[in-house]
Amino acid sequence: MKVLKFLLVGFIFGIVLTKSEAVSWYRIYEMFQFQSFHMYGIITTAIITGVIGIQIIKRKNIKDIDGQPIVIADKENSNSRYWIGGIIFGLGWALVGACPGPIYILIGAGFWSIFIVLFGALLGTYLYGVFKNKLPH
Amino acid sequence: MNILFYTWPWYVSGFIIGLIMLSLIYFGKSFGMSSNLRSMCTIMGAGKRTAFFDFDWKAQRWNLVVVLGAMLGGFVAVNFMSDPSNVTINPKTIEQLATYGIDAPNGKLAPQALFGNEVFTSIKGIAILLIGGLLIGFGTRYAGGCTSGHAISGLSNLQIPSLKAVIGFFIGGLIMAYLIFPLIF
Numbered sequence: 677m678k679v680l681k682f683l684l685v686g687f688i689f690g691i692v693l694t695k696s697e698a699v700s701w702y703r704i705y706e707m708f709q710f711q712s713f714h715m716y717g718i719i720t721t722a723i724i725t726g727v728i729g730i731q732i733i734k735r736k737n738i739k740d741i742d743g744q745p746i747v748i749a750d751k752e753n754s755n756s757r758y759w760i761g762g763i764i765f766g767l768g769w770a771l772v773g774a775c776p777g778p779i780y781i782l783i784g785a786g787f788w789s790i791f792i793v794l795f796g797a798l799l800g801t802y803l804y805g806v807f808k809n810k811l812p813h
Numbered sequence: 814m815n816i817l818f819y820t821w822p823w824y825v826s827g828f829i830i831g832l833i834m835l836s837l838i839y840f841g842k843s844f845g846m847s848s849n850l851r852s853m854c855t856i857m858g859a860g861k862r863t864a865f866f867d868f869d870w871k872a873q874r875w876n877l878v879v880v881l882g883a884m885l886g887g888f889v890a891v892n893f894m895s896d897p898s899n900v901t902i903n904p905k906t907i908e909q910l911a912t913y914g915i916d917a918p919n920g921k922l923a924p925q926a927l928f929g930n931e932v933f934t935s936i937k938g939i940a941i942l943l944i945g946g947l948l949i950g951f952g953t954r955y956a957g958g959c960t961s962g963h964a965i966s967g968l969s970n971l972q973i974p975s976l977k978a979v980i981g982f983f984i985g986g987l988i989m990a991y992l993i994f995p996l997i998f
Contacts, residue, residue, distance in 0.1 A: 679878055681840065686879035689833050690886020694922070695817070695894060696826030699887065701923040702902045705910070708990035711903040714823050719964055721827025722834070726969025729835040740841040748838065751957065751967055751974035758974050761956025762963075762981020768948025769982060770989035771941065773923070775960040776953060777846040777883065779946075782923070784884030785891040789928045792939055796946020798857075801850040803947070804954040805865035811955065 690781045699781050701773030708770050756812040768800075818896040834965050842875060845962035847953035849873070849880050895920065913998035941997065956981065 697703045698718055707715035732738070733746050740746050769775055772793050774782060779797060782790045804811075834844035852870040859866035900918035907917045915926045925931070932938030953959040956978045958967060964982070967975025 679875070682875045682878040683882040683885075685833055685836055685840075686882020686884075687886040687889075688829065688882075689879065690883035690888075691890045691894070692821065692826045692829045692833075692886075693883075694887050694890035695821040696823065697820055697900055697922065698826065699922060700900050700918070701927065702900055702906070702910075702918050705990070706902045706906045708986045709903075709906055709909070711906045717823030718827040718830065719960075721824050722830040722965050723968045725828050725831025726834050726965060727971065729831065730838070730969050733835075733838065738839075740839055742841060744841060746838060746841075748843070748970050750970075751963075751972045753974060755977065758956055758977035759981045761952050761954070762978040763952070763985035763988070764948050765952025765956055765959060766982040766985020766987075767989045767993070768945045768950075768952060768985075769960075770986035770994070771948070772927075772945030774949075775846070776850060776949065777959075777961055779949075780846070780849075780880045780883045781887035784887030785922065786888070787923060787928050788930060789932050789938075789942060792932070792942040793946040793949070796943040796948075797850055797950035797953075798853055798946075800947040800950025800952070801847075801954050802854050802859055802863075802866075802950075804951045805851070805854065805859065805863045808865050 689777065690784060693778060693781055694785060699774065699778035699785070704770065704773035754813055760812070818894050820899055820901065830965060831969070834961070834969060837879075840875075843962075844966045845876070845958055846880070847950075847959040847962060849876050850950055851954060852877060891922070913995075915998070952985070 693699045696718055698715065703715055706712045730748065738746060774790070774793060776797065779790055779794050783794065837844045851866065852873045855866045855868060855870040860868070897920040899920045900922060902918060910917070915924045927938070927941065932942065956963065958975070958978065963975040963978040968979065
């Protein structure tokens with residue numbers, strides 16, 4: 677049951693992202709051309725739902741499934757890493773039309789060529805790990 | 814039931830994605846997809862040479878299970894819940910793509926020109942996907958998150974660092990879409 681709930685969450689995530697076409701290269705291209713509200717609507721609705729949910733969790737001190745207090749770590753305050761890293765990711769996102777979640781989902785959907793993207797993403801992650809200490813954060 | 818086969822409206826899927834993030838918080842975890850790439854590097858042995866990958870990936874096993882579930886979801890949605898009406902994008906976008914020689918969706922999630930199996934025999938095709946992947950992997954780890962970790966989780970928790978990252982995502986995306994993409998195609 678412990679593992680099963682994560683499998684179920686992932687399964688729903690895969691279906692929702694595929695059926696709302698957030699995994700589609702076309703939808704990402706259309707978003708960056710400002711020719712549709714669809715992707716902006718998805719992201720905005722998810723954030724509004726999240727903001728309300730997190731406020732409820734914080735104000736009502738809701739405990740997690742194991743009865744532990746829910747603590748959401750703040751992101752470390754900084755500049756370079758968010759701006760530079762963000763821009764680098766954005767370049768890749770707009771080129772192959774997939775962020776990490778959709779990469780996995782599209783492999784499940786049967787797009788063999790996405791393995792090249794996954795390989796590149798693993799290599800990119802590895803290179804970051806290697807050069808981490810030399811980069812401005 | 815047919816309604817499940819058509820394109821899901823943004824307010825339905827956005828709401829469910831928000832709930833997915835909240836349920837992971839309720840399970841004592843967090844919503845972030847790019848960190849799995851780091852776990853995969855560690856599983857392949859990257860921790861022996863590089864300190865960044867020398868961590869207990871087993872504590873992240875739950876997230877790899879989410880990935881497995883997402884793959885199954887993608888498989889089921891494409892094979893059993895598809896409809897020819899899917900991916901109805903703006904006709905203007907289709908026209909614009911045609912000038913680059915990129916095929917119209919006609920129900921497909923991704924263009925044949927970029928993702929068809931023919932790319933395996935094209936150096937340019939492989940290079941585009943490989944470089945795109947490299948930028949995604951390097952950029953997400955550098956920024957400490959992707960669309961799920963920063964745009965959804967971070968902004969939902971009103972994190973300024975995440976706002977910077979998300980603005981960065983869009984700056985990068987717009988540079989690619991308007992300046993670099995037209996040079997490649």
